Structure formats: C-alpha cells, structure tokens
Amino acid sequence: MKRDFSIWHTAFRGEKKELFPKRQRLKVWILFLLFTFAFPSSAHAEKLSFIRDAEIEHYLHELSTPIFRAAKLNPRAVNLLIIKNGEMNAFVAGGQNIFIYTGLLQSAETPGQLQGVIAHETGHIAGGHLVRGSRAMENASAQSMIGMLAALAAGLASGNGQVAIGAFGAAQSITERNLMSYSRAQESAADSAALRFLDSTEQSSEGFYDFMKKLAGQELIPEDQQSQYVRTHPMSQDRLQNIGHHLENSPYANKKMPALFNQMHERMQAKLLGFLRPEAALLRYTDKDPRIRARYARAIALYRKSHIDKALPLIDRLLKEEPDNPFFHELKGQILFENGRIKPAIVSYQKAVALLSDSALLRIAYAHALLESKDDTQLDKIIKQLTEADRLEARDPQTWRFLAAAWNRKHKITQVSYYQGLVFYGLAEESIALNKKEAASRYALRAIGILPKGSPYWLRAQDIRLETDKDPKD
Numbered sequence: 001m002k003r004d005f006s007i008w009h010t011a012f013r014g015e016k017k018e019l020f021p022k023r024q025r026l027k028v029w030i031l032f033l034l035f036t037f038a039f040p041s042s043a044h045a046e047k048l049s050f051i052r053d054a055e056i057e058h059y060l061h062e063l064s065t066p067i068f069r070a071a072k073l074n075p076r077a078v079n080l081l082i083i084k085n086g087e088m089n090a091f092v093a094g095g096q097n098i099f100i101y102t103g104l105l106q107s108a109e110t111p112g113q114l115q116g117v118i119a120h121e122t123g124h125i126a127g128g129h130l131v132r133g134s135r136a137m138e139n140a141s142a143q144s145m146i147g148m149l150a151a152l153a154a155g156l157a158s159g160n161g162q163v164a165i166g167a168f169g170a171a172q173s174i175t176e177r178n179l180m181s182y183s184r185a186q187e188s189a190a191d192s193a194a195l196r197f198l199d200s201t202e203q204s205s206e207g208f209y210d211f212m213k214k215l216a217g218q219e220l221i222p223e224d225q226q227s228q229y230v231r232t233h234p235m236s237q238d239r240l241q242n243i244g245h246h247l248e249n250s251p252y253a254n255k256k257m258p259a260l261f262n263q264m265h266e267r268m269q270a271k272l273l274g275f276l277r278p279e280a281a282l283l284r285y286t287d288k289d290p291r292i293r294a295r296y297a298r299a300i301a302l303y304r305k306s307h308i309d310k311a312l313p314l315i316d317r318l319l320k321e322e323p324d325n326p327f328f329h330e331l332k333g334q335i336l337f338e339n340g341r342i343k344p345a346i347v348s349y350q351k352a353v354a355l356l357s358d359s360a361l362l363r364i365a366y367a368h369a370l371l372e373s374k375d376d377t378q379l380d381k382i383i384k385q386l387t388e389a390d391r392l393e394a395r396d397p398q399t400w401r402f403l404a405a406a407w408n409r410k411h412k413i414t415q416v417s418y419y420q421g422l423v424f425y426g427l428a429e430e431s432i433a434l435n436k437k438e439a440a441s442r443y444a445l446r447a448i449g450i451l452p453k454g455s456p457y458w459l460r461a462q463d464i465r466l467e468t469d470k471d472p473k474d
C-alpha cells in the first residue's frame with residue numbers, strides 16, 4: 001500500500017502538518033491556480049490532517065478485507081485513509097481510495113455499522129461511480145473537481161503532501177457546500193453491492209441498516225444540520241426500505257460479529273478520544289472506571305497532557321493483563337522514546353514488532369528508536385527493519401530518510417564507497433516519495449556513479465532516473 005502523509009510519530013502519526021504552514025501558502029496558491037479552480041480561499045483556513053495509527057489501521061484492515069475480497073478487489077490495492085475531522089463523513093476519491101473521517105469512526109456505534117459504511121463505499125468503487133457536482137455546480141467545475149480528486153489521490157499515493165493537502169482543501173470545501181454527491185441511482189447501486197458483499201461473506205447487514213437508519217432520520221432536518229455523509233451520499237426512505245427488506249430476508253440477519261471486533265471498535269474509539277481530545281477522555285473515563293478501554297484512554301490522554309509519571313503505571317498495568325498486546329507495547333515505547341528513554345523504548349518497540357510483524361509503522365518506529373540509540377552495532381538490524389517496512393508499505397519518505405542515515409553511518413565506519421552510493425540512493429527514494437523529482441533525479445545520478453553497475457540498487461536508481469525524467473514539468 002502506498003501511503004504517506006505528515007508524520008507525527010509512529011503510534012499516532014498525523015496531525016503534525018497544519019493545512020498550510022505559512023511558508024507553503026504561496027505554493028499552495030499556485031497549485032490552486034494550476035487546477036484552474038475558483039474555490040473560495042476559506043479552504044485555506046482549515047486545518048487538515050491524516051491520521052496514521054497501527055492499531056486503528058489494523059482494525060479497519062480486519063473489517064474491510066473480507067468486503068474487498070467479496071468485491072473482487074485486491075485488499076492491498078485499496079487505501080483506507082483516516083482524516084482527522086469531527087464531521088461524520090466518508091467517500092471514495094481518485095480510484096481505490098476510501099476516505100473516512102474520525103467523526104465517522106467515533107459515531108459508528110458498532111463494528112457492524114462501520115463495516116456497513118465500508119461495504120457501501122466499496123460498492124462505489126466496484127461500480128466505478130464518480131462523485132459529481134450537483135446543484136449550482138457547472139459541468140466544467142465538476143470536471144475540474146474530479147481532476148482535483150484524482151490529483152489528490154495521486155498526491156497521497158506519491159507522498160506529495162502539498163498537492164494532496166491542497167487538493168483536499170478544495171475537495172473538503174466542496175463536500176461542505178453540498179456541491180459534491182453521488183447520484184441517487186449510484187447510491188442504490190452501492191447499497192445493493194454492499195448487501196451482496198455482506199451476504200457473500202456471511203455477515204449480517206443489521207449494522208449497515210442501523211447506520212443508514214440513523215442517517216435517514218436526517219432527511220427531514222435542515223440541510224445545514226445534516227451530517228456531511230448525508231450530503232455526499234443522498235439518503236432516502238426508499239434506500240432504507242430496501243436495506244430493511246433485505247435484512248428481513250437474509251439468513252445472516254442475526255449473525256453476530258466476533259467479540260474481538262467489539263473490543264477493537266471500543267479501543268479505537270477510546271484511543272481516538274484520548275489522542276484527539278484528552279480533556280474529554282479524562283472526563284468520560286474516570287479513574288474509577290475499571291474497563292481496559294477506559295484505562296487505555298486515560299493513559300493516552302495523560303501522556304498527551306505530559307503527565308508521563310501517571311501514564312506509564314497505567315500502561316504497565318494494562319501490559320500485565322495483556323502482555324501480548326502489540327499496541328500497548330507500542331504506546332509504552334512511544335511514551336518512553338519521546339521522553340528520551342531510548343533504551344527501554346527499544347525493548348517495547350521490539351516486542352511490538354515481534355507481536356505484529358506485518359505493520360510497517362511499528363517497524364519504522366522500532367528502527368527510529370534504534371537509530372537514536374547511536375549504537376553502531378545495531379545498524380544491520382535497523383537496515384533490515386526498514387527494508388522490511390518498505391516491502392510492507394512502499395514509498396514512505398521516513399523509511400528512506402532513516403535508511404539513508406543508517407547507510408551514512410555504515411559509510412563513516414567502514415569507509416566503503418558502496419555505502420556512500422546507498423546514501424544517495426536512499427535520498428533519491430526519499431525525494432521521490434516527497435515528489436521532489438528534481439532532487440530525486442540528482443541523487444539517483446550520484447548513486448549510479450558510485451554503485452556497482454547492474455547491482456540491485458543501481459538498477460533501482462536507474463528506475464528513479466527514468467521516472468523523474470519522464471515528466472517534462474520538473
């Protein structure tokens with residue numbers, strides 16, 4: 001999966017990047033002009049960020065993989081992107097990208113409801129539906145909007161945060177103005193597809209029905225009070241009736257989801273609250289609340305408020321109860337790491353990686369902590385972790401920045417020029433992940449000059465040259 005956005009830190013990466021930090025504003029404006037988009041500058045005022053979190057992504061992956069398979073989509077080729085925004089919304093843009101707002105993650109009451117939304121969005125992907133402009137939107141604007149959404153997805157895939165975030169700012173203001181929506185026919189088609197996916201995976205459509213029922217209630221209230229989801233996906237009583245009818249006749253109507261999903265769902269919501277609204281989390285989950293999710297949310301909230309001395313004992317107690325929980329180890333690692341306690345942080349991250357080896361985010365965090373330890377005996381381990389992270393999730397600029405740093409240390413110790421070539425190669429990869437094509441091309445050229453002709457990284461550096469020279473704009 002190609003995904004990369006601003007990096008906060010591993011456990012909860014995201015949020016770091018304000019929509020348009022001052023020095024980038026000019027560039028963003030230029031991008032807006034390039035897209036010939038007459039969108040209000042109010043989009044600039046919004047703060048927007050993506051959230052990366054190993055635990056939440058793991059849960060969403062578990063929920064959605066059967067649905068993607070039922071839709072005959074390659075689960076690795078569909079990106080599920082979490083946007084930090086309290087509104088309830090989700091939509092598909094730029095091909096196989098499902099955007100879900102944290103507001104929706106928070107308001108879905110059960111895993112079944114969330115899975116229903118994912119199934120419906122998957123129905124839009126499978127049906128090849130394009131969101132279209134409606135109402136006052138002229139056709140030409142609709143076309144440029146679609147182009148912009150495509151650019152947004154491409155920007156995200158290539159890690160080009162500026163394009164992605166710029167495009168998203170506009171997309172955001174479009175959805176908010178009710179200028180973007182699917183047609184009613186597409187909504188019905190996506191519903192039918194969702195029901196098919198749920199049936200073929202022998203799962204109940206009850207959650208889907210419940211969520212849609214909640215939304216259908218909004219049909220009658222003023223538009224400006226409706227959730228964004230209703231505005232992007234026009235709701236109707238007909239749709240609800242169809243889903244209800246299907247549910248009544250489905251042999252899987254009463255089938256329950258595994259209890260583990262409820263647990264993942266509750267912990268996701270507790271975690272989001274702890275990270276995003278620590279004050280609210282401490283109010284909602286009092287220190288009398290014995291539930292694991294409550295203590296988890298408190299540990300996160302206290303850490304976010306810099307009460308490390310209170311957060312660590314909480315997380316230690318959680319680890320005593322669930323010693324094999326990779327995300328508890330990860331949280332502990334993050335708290336320790338950010339407070340300069342590198343060695344114990346490494347121990348925690350190592351455990352997290354051992355317990356969930358297919359998470360690129362965990363491996364990057366582990367490698368980062370190892371790098372910070374300045375222990376040169378760990379360099380090979382660092383390189384191995386990052387190479388594996390890249391295999392799991394291509395083109396993360398942080399992976400390549402750390403790899404270049406590790407190779408640079410190798411070069412300093414050994415004075416072997418091969419490592420110098422790898423440093424340039426790593427910088428080329430980082431640059432291309434950030435869509436800095438000119439720099440990528442320059443670094444790749446230097447790598448090619450040093451690395452043995454025909455060696456694997458020499459070949460990859462050649463590929464970068466080809467890729468960067470293709471685009472005449474740069």
Ligand SMILES: [Zn+2]
Binds near residue numbers: 120182187232233
């Ligand atoms: Zn829809």
